[in-house]
Amino acid sequence: MNTPLDNPSMRVSVQVNGQALVRQVECRKHLIDFLREDCGLKGSHVGCEHGVCGACTVRVDGQIVRGCLVLAAQADGRHIETVETLTPSPALRALQDAFVAHNALQCGYCTPGMLMAALDLVEHKPDANREQVREWMSGNYCRCTGYHAIVDAVCAVLEKQKAGGLQASEVRA
Ligand code: FES
Ligand code: FES
Numbered sequence: 001m002n003t004p005l006d007n008p009s010m011r012v013s014v015q016v017n018g019q020a021l022v023r024q025v026e027c028r029k030h031l032i033d034f035l036r037e038d039c040g041l042k043g044s045h046v047g048c049e050h051g052v053c054g055a056c057t058v059r060v061d062g063q064i065v066r067g068c069l070v071l072a073a074q075a076d077g078r079h080i081e082t083v084e085t086l087t088p089s090p091a092l093r094a095l096q097d098a099f100v101a102h103n104a105l106q107c108g109y110c111t112p113g114m115l116m117a118a119l120d121l122v123e124h125k126p127d128a129n130r131e132q133v134r135e136w137m138s139g140n141y142c143r144c145t146g147y148h149a150i151v152d153a154v155c156a157v158l159e160k161q162k163a164g165g166l167q168a169s170e171v172r173a
Helices: 033-037 090-101 109-122 130-137 148-162
Strands: 008-018 017-027 057-060 063-065 079-081
Touching: 017 033, 033 057, 057 109, 063 109, 090 109, 090 148, 109 130, 109 148, 130 148
Parallel strands: 008 079
Antiparallel strands: 008 017, 057 063, 057 079
């Protein structure tokens, strides 16, 4: 029989997508499992579970991280964003539209992580060229599309943004 010492837990207070949450979690639980199992946010996926595929990409205090490489305990007191929080964002909508228009998803398993990485690019590297887009997105694996369509979609949104198609308020500084 397990005792509390076999399976220690701690109280974690976080802001998830702007909502304050307090949960008692196993000290060894990863952030992605905490989000999916304890917070009910299934948008972020679990793939390799060792930091390679990017399916679990979320943001902690504005920085994209691998949810499978961060413990929930390490997120205590921090602001977490998952793909769910971005739904009202016009920038994300532009990416979603572009992914559809360019056939940049098939099974969709990689797509939440791709969208988080792509949104980060739109926000922080708006002048990226195609090669820089490829490099930025290279940490996210896709087993279906062959990547070209994903790069096409991201480049299309960057071009739209450069042409003024996205308002300044649509992306964060
Ligand atoms: Fe985290 Fe693959 S599941 S990087
Ligand atoms: Fe299937 Fe990317 S669309 S893994």
